[in-house]
Amino acid sequence: MATSTEPTWPADVFREIKARDIKTVCTIPDGGLTQLLKMVEADAGMRLITLSTEEEGMGIVTGQWLGGTRSMIAMQSSGVGNCINALGYPTALRAPCLMLVTMRGQWGEFNPWQVPMGQAVRPVLEAVGVKCFPVDRAEEVGEVFAAAADIAFHGQLSAAVLVSQRIIGAKGFGQK
Amino acid sequence: MSSAPASNKIQRRPFVADLLKLRGNALVVPGLGSPTWDIFAAGDSADYLYSWGGMGLAVPTALGIALAQPNRRVLAITGDGEMMMGIGSLAVVADQAPGNLGILVLDNERFSETGRQRGLTGSRTDLCAVAKGFGIPSTMIVTEHGKVGELAKYLFESKGPAFAVAKIAITEDPWRLPEKDGATIARRFRDAIAVASLK
Secondary structure, eight states: OOOTTSOSHHHHHHHHHHHTTEEEEEEOOOGGGHHHHHHHHHOTTOEEEEOSSTTHHHHHHHHHHHTTOEEEEEEEHHHHGGGTTTTHHHHHHTOOEEEEEEOOSSSSOSOGGGHHHHHHHHHHHHHTTOEEEEEOOGGGHHHHHHHHHHHHHHHTOEEEEEEOHHHHOOOOTTOO | OOOOOTTOOBOHHHHHHHHHTTOTTOEEEEOTTHHHHHHHHTOOOTTBOOOSSOTTOHHHHHHHHHHHOTTSOEEEEEEHHHHHHTTTHHHHHHHHOOTTEEEEEEEOSEEGGGTOEEOSTTTTOOHHHHHHHHTOSEEEEEOSGGGHHHHHHHHHHSSSOEEEEEEBOOOOOOOOOOOOOHHHHHHHHHHHHHHHHHO
16 A cells, blocks of 8 residues: 555556556566565566566567467666667567666766666667657556557557656665 | 587487477477577478577567466477577576476577577586576486487476477578568467467
8 A cells, every 4th residue: 555655656557557457577676666566476366577687578578478468577767778679579570568667867867877778768769669658747657558558469569658767766875 | 719519419400300299289489590490391380489580589488478378388499599698588487487388409509590600508608507507497418319209208298497408410401481470470379379278
């Protein structure tokens, strides 16, 4: 149950996941995904697959769809960079590939090492044919996720929801 | 620089053909390039997910299918270079521990498709030791064609995940190119699974 200090968007996304019978979430975790991943892990009807690198997710979701199960990938923006060649794989097989990406290097980023990939996420995803759904208001994450999921599964396309760092909050490591 | 693996005697085409005769109704996920040509050369089937790309994704794809279809055996057949590119996926396989997944690496210690440049499995890297280290409970190494029956038993009948390496010769095999359109390959594969599940 969300408390007053916890964001409510993870529960909104989880509700849309359940409504669409998505049964598997593949992940390399991110701080902003913590609550959602806990909900997935706690659900007896769902499977959380921890990856060693994000591009494995493109193979797993493709295999899951081939076998009749809906699945998705949840990752940090830096992970998108690991996936570019692999993103051609579900596209070639016309398999749906739904991604939930929590952004870094974008809004008040403290760590300059995150900025190059964070800024490149949308252009590189679009260059490889992924439909991007950026969202920067917490109360809209659930409905944006739902829209992306529907275009992915009904259109057999790749779609990425980009959750702004403005929603997640920048990690400041206690620095001013 | 390692020399050509002259000790590797297995001829890949007849070896893969004999293995597939023993697959029962197992679904087969070949890596891109030579393993795809090998299985198509042995005969076409809707149970084969031919691949023309996505290097490193044969094992993750087979894992996804195996978890979605727990009542079907699934076999990934790939090359040493493709396996190395997706090597971390063996940790994911060990973690998920699907009892119905087998993995076979056709290891000629070369990047065959691009000109037989040397790979990483010919000198010091031991794929079976790597798989064990990631937590795959058992492994098998095959160095002669006569073991194909034993290999089939291991890959198709033992409790998975199973991981085997076949040390194969460097051979000159004619290209055998299957369907290239991924949508067609995927549609046919999904239909075959759906039809089988109704029986």
